[in-house]
Amino acid sequence: MTVRTRQILVKEAASLFDLKPGVVEDADDDDDDPNISSGYPKDELNSAIGYTSQMLDLIVRYLGIKLPFCLFRKDIYTYIRSIPHSRLYQNQSKMPLYLENDKNFRRFLIGVSMLNYNIVYLCYTQGVHIPLSQVANTLQNLLACCNAPGLGL
Incomplete structure (x- = not known):
């Protein structure tokens, strides 16, 4: 029953963020300025990383x-750092x-690399x-991870 509850909570969290498979579109070759399609505004990038974190x-809290x-x-900003006394990454400064x-x-x-490591670790679990x-x-x-068959086990 606990596993099923965890699965439901994670699926609902995924639906809140409208997380779904997508396709990355290539930039048009006819574009005169190649930099237009390669850069993203900082606000959009920061929002995406913020929502992802x-x-x-939510998911790790639901799954324990x-x-x-x-x-x-801290305030409106999100940070990441290693857990104190971790052998994985000795630097305790916040990134x-x-x-x-x-x-x-x-x-x-x-x-962002640390965030990706967390996500891959979650997938592994x-x-x-x-x-x-x-x-x-x-x-x-x-x-x-959200679609894993053994989610919450």
Whole structure:
């Protein structure tokens, strides 16, 4: 009964965020400016990462799983850091999960990598194998986890 309840909660969380399989469209070859299609506004990127971290937080709470990296919020910003005394990543500084400007770009990339590691770890706990080449597919991996046959076991 507990497993079924967990599955329902995770499915409902996925539906709240309208998480569904999609297709990444290639940029038009006729485009005069190749930079238009390759860049995303910071606000859209930050919103997507923010929603992803919120969804991940909900799912792990529903499933009762402790992640390798800790997500937390301060004001409107989301951060991630290693759990104290972790052997996985010794640096205890918080990494931003928002892109502010070029000054925090490197730390933002480290934060997103940590977020992806958390998602792949969650997938592992639910019996979903994510190949190394697919680790950066954040939402695809999260969806795979939400659709895992053994979700909540």
